Amino acid sequence: MYRPQIKVLDCTIRDGGLMNDWRFDKSLVKDLFSGLAKAGVDYVELGYRADKKQFSTKDNGPWRFCDEEDLREVAFECDTKVSIMCDVDRTDYNAFLPAKDSLVKLVRVACYVPDIDKAIHLGNHVKSMGYEVSVNIMAVSHALEPDLDEALDQLAETNFEMVYIVDSFGYLYSEQIHYLANKYKSKLPGKEIGIHCHNNQQLAFANTVEAIIKGMNYLDASIYGIGRAAGNCPLELLLGFLKNPKFDVRPVFDLIEKYFIDLKEKLRWGYEIPYAITGILNKHPRAAMAFMKGVHGRTFSEFYEEMLNVDDL
């Protein structure tokens, strides 16, 4: 679908980092950035900017912090912009240079619906320093309708550029994407709406296509679908679908061949029955990730039963 307004954001390092504590080699990240620039990807999200008072640099690789000097070793100024993500309550407000002195162009603030006031506060701070700002409302499949409505109404009053629908649990299917797209569009006139999907039910690419059909222009994807647990929308499928001639999928195939086939063997993101179960049941994947790591003391059916009976967020 050729719609020049469409922007693709690659979140390989940021979301994939949830599987290896952001310990990607700089040589890989450097190859990735230049490959994605060749592929015509609009934004590359190179990690989080987490508060070093809360997270140790010993337990986490550099892409959990995205220091400017680390970013400059792997990325450069070009049409492909660098994005970073910040979680509310986990961010040091003093960790941002003025945008004109930073390689970063976009800061995405991640929050749950109940934290929307904090997200707006952090977003305003970052905006005042000159960055593009997105607010990514996570776990929207757990949001209470009136709370989500109020959050969107508040976001409508901001000068942030984008608001994202985030299906953190890989629960949603097309009709629900359509419903949320209509809601976000009507509540947020003048803002761009984005979509970030998880692949627990093999619906991440499909739901991203539904978002395109509904007029959403900001699309998250990751190389070979890397990301927490079941992972994300595979970038190679998204670029294969988009018909804008500025995109070229070949550099993504090259990166997969060079790095991501082996990484997948090691990190094991992607479709697995425990992730499918938490997706089907609209649950956080953490229990499924524990199941995948542990000796299988339980069967899939026992895990399913347990998840049916658990009431978590």
Added chain:
Amino acid sequence: MYRPQIKVLDCTIRDGGLMNDWRFDKSLVKDLFSGLAKAGVDYVELGYRADKKQFSTKDNGPWRFCDEEDLREVAFECDTKVSIMCDVDRTDYNAFLPAKDSLVKLVRVACYVPDIDKAIHLGNHVKSMGYEVSVNIMAVSHALEPDLDEALDQLAETNFEMVYIVDSFGYLYSEQIHYLANKYKSKLPGKEIGIHCHNNQQLAFANTVEAIIKGMNYLDASIYGIGRAAGNCPLELLLGFLKNPKFDVRPVFDLIEKYFIDLKEKLRWGYEIPYAITGILNKHPRAAMAFMKGVHGRTFSEFYEEMLNVDDL
């Protein structure tokens, strides 16, 4: 989605057999049939009934032929019906008992659009012996529109129960499924429409859900998505989505755990870049299957380039 008319057909052995020459152990097939009966699956397709004059029983396991005595070793009369598939030009018309003497209830005739006359001829023969009959029009993403229209008009004149949309190459996405669903429904009043998807672009489950939304009631799926190349719609996801209380996904999880995790390691169906490439480009997967089997003399990008320039069916 609770719609009692919905029927689920498991094609694990029939389509999965394309990956191992139908050499599934009888103990597995027996467990599978009774597990799927417990799961509430409506039809289990246990294989092809191929012509033994054309295909050797030495080179192919029993489920390429589905002799009645083999079927009776693994299946039994119950609410879950046995289905078999027949290809036009590869079927011995004398290989069918009268339906009342057979364990088989449904015969599905597979053909490409240009073979529709042969399919109707074979379907009429099978129908006259008392079976339910479906015609499965394969590779619909390569069909010429007027030829497909004429095929459907001819099928409308038959007394077959079902006609299937088959996305053999895993090329279609939601809007195309909607388009075909509208066409099949308007051309085939009174018949049930079915859907059989391939998962090259991780859209098999998503497209099956779109088919449900469009009122199609016959849904193909396979355990853990087993099937040729990228495989099919995973049965466990489909049963997780359907809300009809007659379905129970647990026996499917048990079968996956007992057999299909190991089988997938061995047979390697599922999402792979070469299959994604043929799906994106609307090509038969045979070149991708050769790529997967061979020593990788070529890179993914070279394979993509080659597929861009090839004009095959």
